[in-house]
Amino acid sequence: MDSMILSKEKMKDFVAALGQQKLYAPQKEGETLRFSLLGEEDVPELDFSNTTVPPKDVVFPQTETLYQYELGGTDMKEPEGGEEGAVMGIRPCDARAMSIVDSLFSWDVDDPYYLERRSGNTFIGLACLEPCVNCFCTSLGGAPASTEGLDALMTDLEDKYLVKPLTEKGEKLFQKAADVLEKATEEDVASAEKLHEEAAAKVARNVDTQGIPEKLPELWEADLWKDVSNSCLGCGICTYLCPTCHCFDIQDEVEGFEGRRCRMWDSCMFGEYTLHASGHNPRPSRRERTRNRINHKYSYYVDKFGTIACVGCGRCIDFCPVNIDILNILTQVKEAL
Amino acid sequence: MVDLEKLRNAAKEIVSQDDVKYLIGWRDGTFGFRISPHFMESPEEADKLIFSPLCTNNLATYLTMAEKLPIPRGEEPDRRKVAVMVKGCDSRAVVQQLVEQGTNREEVYIIGCPCEGVVDIKKIEKKFPDVLESVEARWENGQIVLKLPGGEQSFPREEVLAQKCLTCRYPNPVLADTVLWDEVEVLGVEEYEDVKELEGMDSKERWAYWQDKISNCIRCYSCRNVCPMCYCEDCVLERLNPTWMFRSVNVAENTAYQLARAFHLAGRCIECGECERVCPVDIPLMKLNRKLYKEVQEDFQFEPGLDPESKPLQASYRPDDKEDFIL
Amino acid sequence: MKENGNPYKPYIATVEDTWYETYGDRSIKTLKVVFDDEKIRESWEHRPGQCAMIGLLGVGESMISISCSPTEGKFLRFSVMRMGAVTSALHELEPGDKMTVRGPYGNSFPVDEWKGKKIITIGGGIGQAPLRPIIEYVRANADNYQDLTVIYGARTSGDLCFKGEFEEMSADKIAECHLSVDIEEEGWPHFVGFVPSLLMEVNPSPENTIAITCGPPVMINFVLQNLKKLNFEDDQIYTTLENRMKCGFGKCGRCNVGNLYVCKDGPVFNYATLKAIPEAFA
Numbered sequence: 001m002d003s004m005i006l007s008k009e010k011m012k013d014f015v016a017a018l019g020q021q022k023l024y025a026p027q028k029e030g031e032t033l034r035f036s037l038l039g040e041e042d043v044p045e046l047d048f049s050n051t052t053v054p055p056k057d058v059v060f061p062q063t064e065t066l067y068q069y070e071l072g073g074t075d076m077k078e079p080e081g082g083e084e085g086a087v088m089g090i091r092p093c094d095a096r097a098m099s100i101v102d103s104l105f106s107w108d109v110d111d112p113y114y115l116e117r118r119s120g121n122t123f124i125g126l127a128c129l130e131p132c133v134n135c136f137c138t139s140l141g142g143a144p145a146s147t148e149g150l151d152a153l154m155t156d157l158e159d160k161y162l163v164k165p166l167t168e169k170g171e172k173l174f175q176k177a178a179d180v181l182e183k184a185t186e187e188d189v190a191s192a193e194k195l196h197e198e199a200a201a202k203v204a205r206n207v208d209t210q211g212i213p214e215k216l217p218e219l220w221e222a223d224l225w226k227d228v229s230n231s232c233l234g235c236g237i238c239t240y241l242c243p244t245c246h247c248f249d250i251q252d253e254v255e256g257f258e259g260r261r262c263r264m265w266d267s268c269m270f271g272e273y274t275l276h277a278s279g280h281n282p283r284p285s286r287r288e289r290t291r292n293r294i295n296h297k298y299s300y301y302v303d304k305f306g307t308i309a310c311v312g313c314g315r316c317i318d319f320c321p322v323n324i325d326i327l328n329i330l331t332q333v334k335e336a337l
Numbered sequence: 338m339v340d341l342e343k344l345r346n347a348a349k350e351i352v353s354q355d356d357v358k359y360l361i362g363w364r365d366g367t368f369g370f371r372i373s374p375h376f377m378e379s380p381e382e383a384d385k386l387i388f389s390p391l392c393t394n395n396l397a398t399y400l401t402m403a404e405k406l407p408i409p410r411g412e413e414p415d416r417r418k419v420a421v422m423v424k425g426c427d428s429r430a431v432v433q434q435l436v437e438q439g440t441n442r443e444e445v446y447i448i449g450c451p452c453e454g455v456v457d458i459k460k461i462e463k464k465f466p467d468v469l470e471s472v473e474a475r476w477e478n479g480q481i482v483l484k485l486p487g488g489e490q491s492f493p494r495e496e497v498l499a500q501k502c503l504t505c506r507y508p509n510p511v512l513a514d515t516v517l518w519d520e521v522e523v524l525g526v527e528e529y530e531d532v533k534e535l536e537g538m539d540s541k542e543r544w545a546y547w548q549d550k551i552s553n554c555i556r557c558y559s560c561r562n563v564c565p566m567c568y569c570e571d572c573v574l575e576r577l578n579p580t581w582m583f584r585s586v587n588v589a590e591n592t593a594y595q596l597a598r599a600f601h602l603a604g605r606c607i608e609c610g611e612c613e614r615v616c617p618v619d620i621p622l623m624k625l626n627r628k629l630y631k632e633v634q635e636d637f638q639f640e641p642g643l644d645p646e647s648k649p650l651q652a653s654y655r656p657d658d659k660e661d662f663i664l
Numbered sequence: 665m666k667e668n669g670n671p672y673k674p675y676i677a678t679v680e681d682t683w684y685e686t687y688g689d690r691s692i693k694t695l696k697v698v699f700d701d702e703k704i705r706e707s708w709e710h711r712p713g714q715c716a717m718i719g720l721l722g723v724g725e726s727m728i729s730i731s732c733s734p735t736e737g738k739f740l741r742f743s744v745m746r747m748g749a750v751t752s753a754l755h756e757l758e759p760g761d762k763m764t765v766r767g768p769y770g771n772s773f774p775v776d777e778w779k780g781k782k783i784i785t786i787g788g789g790i791g792q793a794p795l796r797p798i799i800e801y802v803r804a805n806a807d808n809y810q811d812l813t814v815i816y817g818a819r820t821s822g823d824l825c826f827k828g829e830f831e832e833m834s835a836d837k838i839a840e841c842h843l844s845v846d847i848e849e850e851g852w853p854h855f856v857g858f859v860p861s862l863l864m865e866v867n868p869s870p871e872n873t874i875a876i877t878c879g880p881p882v883m884i885n886f887v888l889q890n891l892k893k894l895n896f897e898d899d900q901i902y903t904t905l906e907n908r909m910k911c912g913f914g915k916c917g918r919c920n921v922g923n924l925y926v927c928k929d930g931p932v933f934n935y936a937t938l939k940a941i942p943e944a945f946a
Contacts (some may be wrong), residue, residue: 006707031459031619049466052617053555062555063585066672071719071748074676074700074762108928109671109913133368133469166801204469207366209853219924220942229373233402235559237617245915250672250910252724253583257641259722263910264584267557268916272575272581273918274908276724277747281879281946282921285404292920313688320617321563322374322394325367577724578749 001171003189004181006154006161011043017177022085024058024121026051035087046089046156049132050313054094054243056101059088059117062240063264064111066250067165071257081113086122086173092146092153093137093313095125097243104246113263122173125150131203134314136327139206142311145196153295155192162192205314207330213302214332216295217337224332229290231322236267238316238324239293244309247273268293272320338389339450339476344517345449349380350514351420357446360420363392369468370461370483374399387518388573389474390481393455395536395609396421397430400440401568404622417443424452426501428510429607429642430565436606436641437649439568449513452523454494454502455479458614458627462495491542494524501610501623504528511643531621532628547592547625553618554591556584560612561598564606573597576620595625603629607642667868671913674717674725674764674927677740678698679757685743685825686818692825693732693788694743697763705738708769712797713904713932716767717912718742719750720757726750727909729931730768731793733800740765743793743825769912770931773798773876773902775805781874784813786887788859788879792816792825794904794931795878799916803838815866817844817859821852860886863894870896878904885945888935901935905944922944 006014015023015038015082025044027036033045033055049069067076102118105111128135128144136141149154150169154161162184165171174181219225239245249266252259269290283289301309310326317325345360352360364375364385372391377383387389400419408414423431431447454477462468465485467515473484479496480491495503502508505525510516535543561567561574573581574594582593599622612622633639636659639650677697685692685773685829697718698713699705710716712733715797719725728747732741746755775798780842783802785795795816802809815834830841844855844862855862859879875896877887884903891901907926910916919926924933937943 029618030550031906032553032617034553034618043869057878063587067670071722074721076673078673079668105915107914109915111915112670172689183779187867221766223932226378231375231399233398233559233562233615235562235615237556237559237615238557240555240557241617246915248910248915250582250585250725250916251577251581252722253585253721261721261724262585263587263672263916264557270558270575276906276908278539282943284406288946295922296917296920300920303923319617321559321611323366323371328367571762 001165003162003164003184003192004174004182005140005188006163008159009051009163010180013180013201014177015043017180018086018173019176022083024085024087025033026089029061036091044088046126046153049130050091050094050128050315052315052319053241054097054313054315055087055090055153056094056097056243056246058121058245060101060104060114060265064113067261068258070255071259076261081116082120084120084122086124086146088124089126089154090123090150091128091313092125092144092150093128093135093142093311094099094243095123095149096137096142096146097149097311097313098123098214100244100301100305100309100311101246103307104151107272107304115304122151122169123149124170124173125153127153127155127192127196127199129156129199131199134205134313134317134327135203136205136207136312136314137239138200138203138312139209139310140308140310143196144199144203157188157191157195162188166194205327207327208334209298209330211337212330212333213299213308216299216333219333219336220291222336224327224329224336225287225291227326228329228332229286232269232286232290232324233322234271234286234289235321236265236269237319237321239267239269240265241315243313243315244297268296290324294326298330338518340518341387344388344450345383345386347378347515347517348383348420350388351446351448352377353380354385354418356417356457356566357420358415358417360422361396362386363388363394363396363420364450365471367535368471369465370472372455374520386422388450390454390456390498391458391472391474391475392424392450393611393614394565395427395430395459395565395611397423397427397434397508398563398565400431400434400445401565404568416444418446420446420448422448422450423510423513424450424455425505425507425509425511426607426609427565428512429507430609432512432645433566433605433607433642433647434568436647442645447510447513447515449510449516451509451516451518453479453508453521454481454498454505456497457499459619499614500531501608503542505608507643512645516611529627529631531624532631535624535628548588550620551591552588554586554595554620555618556586556594559615559617559618560620563615564602564609565609565611566602566607567598568570595620595622599625599629602626604639605635605641606630606638671766672911673767674719675704676762677765679759679761679763681738681759682757686782686823688822690745690747691755692743692745695754695757696739696741696765697765699765700762700768708738709732710740711768711772712801713772713794714770715794715912715927715931716740716742716765716769717909718754719764720753721764723753723765724750725764725910727769727906727927729794729899729904729906732794733797733804735801735804740846744788745790754826755808764916767912769927773801773928773932775903778812782810782813782869782874784815784873784875786815786859786863786875786877786879788816788883789818789823790825791879793800793879793882795876796826796829797834798876799839803833806838810872811869812839813843813866814839815844815859815862817855817862819846820849821845846906858886861885861892863887863890863930868894869896870900874902875902876902876904881945898936898939899934903933904931904940905933905938905941906931
């Protein structure tokens with residue numbers, strides 16, 4: 001399928017043409033932008049730098065029920081799955097993150113909850129034309145218009161979007177709305193490409209990751225871990241807002257006679273995360289936790305899955321309350337190598 | 338007037354004292370308007386210290402944060418002082434910690450920095466979203482001067498200061514071992530306008546308002562962790578046996594969390610506003626805290642974090658205490 | 665949902681028998697359990713060293729090592745120390761009660777590689793639980809292995825698990841058993857002192873021998889040092905690690921030591937592998 005044009009005026013018609021499907025898109029909730037299910041009257045909010053919460057929560061919700069049961073019983077009822085939907089307005093960095101995390105959730109044992117949402121949804125990207133101040137996607141093999149992990153890519157051309165289906169799933173979705181789409185001209189395609197190139201050139205921050213995955217564990221006792229963790233508050237911002245962070249907890253929750261076993265995001269920055277029942281904690285302080293977070297992203301994940309588990313979205317830098325800056329840490333790592 | 342040379346010289350001297358472990362101050366951050374807490378163990382690191390309208394972080398929170406790791410057999414615990422630079426509000430946190438014996442007076446050295454108010458980082462970054470280079474800032478003639486990439490710009494207080502500073506009545510440290518420069522004039526007046534606005538709503542509206550805000554909470558616990566008064570080693574919200582609140586993130590559990598925190602801070606919150614500053618999803622937490630602050634002030638004529646000799650409000654009793662809230 | 669099965673969904677099992685191994689605040693209770701579904705009972709296969717996620721609906725799950733060898737029969741045994749919410753609830757179980765089991769998880773002792781060798785296990789406290797299946801396995805396949813030596817200690821004689829079994833094994837000349845307690849106590853006929861010292865006292869030869877150790881982190885550290893003093897090569901030494909776990913199959917993220925996941929790359933590790941990982945003995 002060739003590239004198409006979606007006029008901004010026709011956004012409502014477009015959403016309607018997609019039919020009964022679940023459609024997730026960025027929505028403003030106060031000052032916070034995050035992906036949520038569009039209501040009938042809602043239109044996607046597509047004029048943004050990036051969402052506060054990454055779209056990972058569409059495929060890996062912060063809290064989800066694995067199964068329900070009645071207290072005293074032995075029947076476990078799993079939620080009904082299989083519903084199809086689409087996610088619109090994903091930045092290419094966040095889409096890449098999903099494809100990185102796919103390897104983990106399908107490693108040896110498939111995670112049915114995650115993978116079902118991954119295959120059931122169509123992922124429509126929105127090329128990033130104005131990278132934020134802390135974006136560094138280009139240092140990690142990404143780009144403001146990268147297509148990895150996406151089924152289609154949209155590019156904002158002022159009064160319209162250029163839509164480029166990338167997979168069969170993407171084509172199928174846009175075919176449903178063929179009536180509200182127009183054919184793209186060669187100029188449209190060319191101007192989108194030009195914008196993509198310009199955006200890549202605007203990415204201001206960078207790090208040369210070469211050598212980091214292999215050498216990082218060698219800096220185990222380096223002073224830098226104490227330095228970077230001194231000011232750490234041990235909160236969950238960097239991990240919860242990270243599009244590749246995927247750790248979770250499983251808890252049983254009971255109300256009356258109704259019980260559910262659910263999983264919820266967890267963070268390696270919390271002390272309780274590794275705390276043994278005996279009271280022993282193999283990572284007793286923020287120093288060990290910070291070191292693990294960086295090593296996991298930049299070394300362990302590379303060992304296991306061949307790719308750095310960071311896409312350079314910059315959220316951990318933007319939102320860290322005490323200015324712990326992963327690029328700054330990586331620069332120190334490079335210097336220490 | 339802020340005098341950086343004086344600040345750095347004082348820091349050098351203090352950190353060189355045998356009874357001082359390290360000093361916590363502020364330094365330029367890695368980009369734009371951000372600053373970073375600066376932990377210095379030797380005088381050579383003093384040249385990085387700054388004090389400017391961008392120094393929002395309340396460093397008193399670090400006094401209770403250092404992990405108490407097991408001490409190797411035969412070694413004594415390090416009881417040397419931690420020196421900490423404080424603004425007026427931050428000093429109140431230290432005082433309240435002393436009142437609650439969360440911090441030991443013998444183990445802290447307080448460096449007072451009278452403060453004319455700090456910038457609301459969220460506000461300023463909205464105005465100037467793409468500043469990469471580190472911005473310098475200073476107070477000048479009641480205005481805030483920012484050295485932006487395009488040149489210096491002055492802003493009136495009302496335009497850029499954090500809300501807590503506009504109503505601040507304690508810009509000068511209430512307790513300090515040394516104060517670095519002259520005290521500043523108190524400009525803030527507390528009218529509780531935002532609280533009154535909420536009080537003006539009926540309970541349904543108010544509930545809807547908070548449910549809307551609190552539904553965004555992602556329970557990252559940054560508000561708790563940054564809070565200088567939230568230093569319980571064993572926080573109720575992480576207890577699993579028994580479970581006081583579920584880990585599930587939904588509006589009911591989030592509300593339980595935020596209300597539990599607000600109540601635990603009644604008569605203890607010293608209005609540094611850090612919780613609201615760090616919240617990634619913009620929950621106006623200070624409205625909740627200030628509501629309780631106002632209640633405590635009206636009912637018990639008490640303000641926390643002013644007098645190190647005072648008793649913790651929730652642990653003290655007077656025969657004439659109001660009881661009309663007990664049904 | 666889940667045509668290929670849902671790895672988070674446990675099987676229901678019935679407690680067949682329970683008994684206390686030790687008493688006190690952190691008592692250890694053994695649960696002998698049998699799957700309700702006959703098909704699962706028949707198809708379930710575990711190997712010595714593996715773990716299972718066991719729990720109770722409404723309370724939660726804990727990763728516990730399977731403390732029996734498959735050679736013992738179509739049942740599972742778990743020796744559980746009373747610690748947190750889940751283990752306390754497991755302690756309340758009586759014969760006939762239902763519980764949940766999923767697994768088995770992790771790798772196992774390379775029993776085939778060890779054929780023809782002498783086996784020494786060095787355990788401390790509850791650390792004997794993951795060692796018990798290998799002892800039982802070697803015992804059941806005695807023709808394939810040379811001598812079996814069991815070194816095991818706990819704080820007091822009341823803290824020793826599986827006591828009767830050691831006496832039986834010694835009496836039947838199945839294994840050479842050396843027991844110890846940390847603190848002197850009346851009527852204790854065996855060694856008094858820590859397990860690493862007992863190891864030096866036993867003074868095993870490293871020749872054609874595999875040493876397996878499990879216990880508290882401090883004990884493991886000293887046992888490793890002492891095995892090196894006894895000239896054991898790194899690849900002759902095995903240990904099993906534990907860490908907090910939630911899923912059991914490499915998703916939840918928390919059990920890593922360095923680049924290894926205890927749930928998938930472990931819990932059994934060769935010392936040569938672990939030595940390279942600074943976090944392994946944290």
